[in-house]
Amino acid sequence: MENSVVKILKLLSDETRLSIIRILAEEDSYVELIASRLSVTEATVCYHLKKMEQAGIVSASRSQFYIIYSLNRSLLEKSLLGMVLESDTPVETEERYRHQVIDSFFKYGKLVSIPVQQKKREIVLFEIAKDFSMGRDYSENEVNEIIHRYHEDHCTIRREMIAFGQLKRVGNVYSRGKGEFEQK
16 A cells, blocks of 8 residues: 555646645635636546545535535645655665675575675675674684685685775784774
């Protein structure tokens, strides 16, 4: 089911509905008068008013023989941007994105392929870097063994981990570096 903001935006994309809103912004009105002002049929106005009423843009009340339509002024006072920001549409968070990347590139604990996209590659490398302890020195062979558990191309991954700051290298000694994700 689409949310109310999307419904309102769709409704506002119709020229006839915008004209009806302009008329109702001046004063409350009824179908026959709106139809004559717009030079359209009463059925057309009824159709649009029903859609607008369902979205909460207008409301209807009976007055003797007529149904009077009123504009929902509180809805119109809200800014369009404010409505979009308040929308209950889920926004993908950074953490959710990280999990999606990890799920895509790791199968049964193994790295299926090295991501081409830099952001995804950094997320994958950080996941591998979790196997390295902070404050501990590693030989090149130890680093290769740990990386090899994930992927056979340990040379490329080791080089990338150094480039992204996940590992530091001084001579032949490696240690866990602080990558972007640890600094947050």
